[in-house]
Amino acid sequence: MLLTRDDLILTDEQNRFDVPAIAALIQNTYWASHRGVEQIAASLRSSTCLALMRGEKTLGFVRAITDHSVNSYICDFVIAEECRGQKLGTWMLEVLMAHPDLVRTSQLLITKDAAAFYEQHGFAEHPYVCMKRPTQAWS
Numbered sequence: 001m002l003l004t005r006d007d008l009i010l011t012d013e014q015n016r017f018d019v020p021a022i023a024a025l026i027q028n029t030y031w032a033s034h035r036g037v038e039q040i041a042a043s044l045r046s047s048t049c050l051a052l053m054r055g056e057k058t059l060g061f062v063r064a065i066t067d068h069s070v071n072s073y074i075c076d077f078v079i080a081e082e083c084r085g086q087k088l089g090t091w092m093l094e095v096l097m098a099h100p101d102l103v104r105t106s107q108l109l110i111t112k113d114a115a116a117f118y119e120q121h122g123f124a125e126h127p128y129v130c131m132k133r134p135t136q137a138w139s
């Protein structure tokens with residue numbers, strides 16, 4: 001899948017991905033500053049991902065872990081700082097939610113401070129507790 005908007009490209013084709021640039025975007029977030037490039041590259045290969053590019057430059061990234069039929073988990077969503085507030089995240093989320101790998105699934109995510117963004121797209125706080133068991137495998 002490859003979509004265009006003006007001079008922007010949005011694609012799930014991983015052979016087009018600039019993995020070091022995507023890793024830099026992800027490492028610049030509050031949740032993944034210590035994640036290594038090797039671990040990030042492995043996570044991409046096992047996920048449905050979208051990369052947003054202008055020419056050679058990577059401007060945004062999001063990925064989802066999905067079973068294609070019941071549940072998916074959206075994570076590592078980041079737009080380059082200088083490109084935020086231009087509805088690019090909206091475009092990426094709409095395309096991801098409608099992606100064939102996710103469209104039939106319940107879509108989950110965890111956010112610290114961007115709930116208002118996701119609420120515009122039908123996400124709502126779940127009444128159950130979100131639990132996490134951290135791994136030491138990559139440290």
Ligand SMILES: CC(C)(COP(=O)(O)OP(=O)(O)OC[C@H]1O[C@@H](n2cnc3c(N)ncnc32)[C@H](O)[C@@H]1OP(=O)(O)O)[C@@H](O)C(=O)NCCC(=O)NCCS
Nearest residue numbers: 077078079084085086087088089090110111113114116117
């Ligand atoms: C969150 C993020 C992906 C949104 O992408 P974006 O391109 O900046 O968002 P958009 O321009 O499409 O914003 C659409 C709307 O959501 C709102 N919005 C965007 N980011 C928001 C945030 N962090 N919290 C609350 N509302 C937000 C915008 O104000 C806008 O509102 P409007 O329609 O009333 O004008 C991007 O800001 C980002 O990369 N943030 C840093 C990383 C991050 O927090 N990622 C999400 C982790 S769960």
